[in-house]
Amino acid sequence: MAISTAAKSPAAEFERRSKRAEMLARDAEAAREPLLFASALCREQSTAALAIEEAHLSRPLTGRLADDAVRILPLLGSAVRVAAERGPEELAGQARHRQLEEGSVASNRLIVMWSGDSNAREDYLSRAMLRPYLEVLRAYGVSPDRLHRPGHCPFCGGAPLVSSRKEMRDSNAAARMLHCGFCGCEWNAVRGSCPSCTEADPAKLPIFTSDAHPLVRIEACETCGRYVKSVDLTQDARMIPEIDDLVSLSMDLWAVEQGLTRIEPGLAGM
Ligand SMILES: [Zn+2]
Numbered sequence: 001m002a003i004s005t006a007a008k009s010p011a012a013e014f015e016r017r018s019k020r021a022e023m024l025a026r027d028a029e030a031a032r033e034p035l036l037f038a039s040a041l042c043r044e045q046s047t048a049a050l051a052i053e054e055a056h057l058s059r060p061l062t063g064r065l066a067d068d069a070v071r072i073l074p075l076l077g078s079a080v081r082v083a084a085e086r087g088p089e090e091l092a093g094q095a096r097h098r099q100l101e102e103g104s105v106a107s108n109r110l111i112v113m114w115s116g117d118s119n120a121r122e123d124y125l126s127r128a129m130l131r132p133y134l135e136v137l138r139a140y141g142v143s144p145d146r147l148h149r150p151g152h153c154p155f156c157g158g159a160p161l162v163s164s165r166k167e168m169r170d171s172n173a174a175a176r177m178l179h180c181g182f183c184g185c186e187w188n189a190v191r192g193s194c195p196s197c198t199e200a201d202p203a204k205l206p207i208f209t210s211d212a213h214p215l216v217r218i219e220a221c222e223t224c225g226r227y228v229k230s231v232d233l234t235q236d237a238r239m240i241p242e243i244d245d246l247v248s249l250s251m252d253l254w255a256v257e258q259g260l261t262r263i264e265p266g267l268a269g270m
Pocket residue numbers: 153154155156157158180181182183184185
């Protein structure tokens with residue numbers, strides 16, 4: 001299985017995502033606010049990643065959150081602050097609630113989420129906080145002590161945030177990649193298989209498209225009722241899947257109306 005290594009600095013990668021979101025927000029109408037929020041969040045994550053990287057270089061992190069928490073927690077709060085100030089309404093409310101929590105409660109919450117296989121939707125803020133930590137671990141090859149399961153990220157066990165189709169060198173067929181929402185890793189996915197429940201019967205895996213967003217499609221699963229959005233990088237390699245995903249928010253709203261649930265909420269928490 002091919003796992004992408006983060007050769008670039010994690011801070012620079014967050015900054016690149018932030019700039020792309022800001023650029024897309026200029027032309028996006030319905031999705032402008034989510035894109036601007038994502039841009040602000042990525043910028044804060046970039047600052048956090050830089051501080052965590054410095055901490056790692058002064059004394060290596062272990063990849064065990066229970067041990068690293070005391071050192072990194074003070075560096076992670078800005079994600080919650082941005083969500084409280086600029087996030088979509090429901091998320092902003094959760095973020096304000098968290099801002100009032102005591103340090104020990106906040107730390108415990110992250111550790112519980114880290115070690116369990118809990119409901120992803122409620123854990124958006126924890127993921128947003130921990131992502132700079134995970135990206136630094138990945139950049140330095142420090143394995144996180146988390147559970148792994150089929151269809152999920154080979155590095156950290158996180159659920160796929162988005163999928164993409166990408167040209168392969170020496171091949172005419174496009175590769176299907178999945179992108180982890182927790183550590184930013186991308187990996188080569190099993191084609192024709194649901195990343196949530198591993199259903200592989202093509203009759204149960206419908207694909208939905210929209211004329212408004214020709215490079216995006218919804219890959220659904222009738223067995224578990226979940227879906228992942230796929231972005232076609234073979235047509236435009238400048239796209240950053242988790243950022244460009246936000247432009248077609250209307251497709252998510254449609255999918256929810258059909259009774260489908262996204263495997264992992266998008267970067268704007270929806
Ligand atoms: Zn991951």
